[in-house]
Amino acid sequence: MAITLTPVALERVQRFVEQTPAALGLRFGVTRTGCSGWGHVADLARxxxxxxxxxxxxxxxxxxxxxxxxxxxxxxxxxxKQGLSETFIFRNPNAAAECGCGESFTTTADAA
Structure with a gap:
């Protein structure tokens, strides 16, 4: 499988990478957080x-x-972009459930 970017996300990431000479690309992963357990993390890969x-x-x-x-x-x-807010949105097929605020998720393996 793979990680994919929509055209608007691709444009945004390309702009971030171009503006940061030390950046190799995008670092994407998870961290333990929130009420459901996992939170997505995106940053520039150096x-x-x-x-x-x-x-x-x-x-x-x-x-x-x-x-x-x-x-x-x-x-x-x-x-x-929603009003004054800008955010990345993650459509993760591994997420079995999300917390009420949408900041964290669980997987089927977490429930086991």
Whole structure:
């Protein structure tokens, strides 16, 4: 599978990478957080780490660590502007449930 970007998210990530000379691409993964357990994390990748899986999407490299990969594989990343707010939106097929505020998620494996 892979991590994909919608056209608007791709444009946004390309702009961030172009404006940051040390950036190699996008680092995407998860962290323990919130009431449901996992939260998505996206930042600029400044290095390739041992165990990373690197996806390439329309010329943008996406770095995912080994712990995060089974939790985010297949995710589509989108970007939206809502009023004064701008945010990345993650459509993660591995998310079995989300908390009420949408900040964190659980997987089927978490429920087991």
């Amino acid at each position: 290095d390739e780490r041992e165990g990373d899986t690197v996806f390439e999407f329309a010329g943008v490299k996406i770095y995912v660590d080994a712990t995060s990969l089974p939790l985010v594989d297949g995710t589509e990343i989108d970007f939206a």
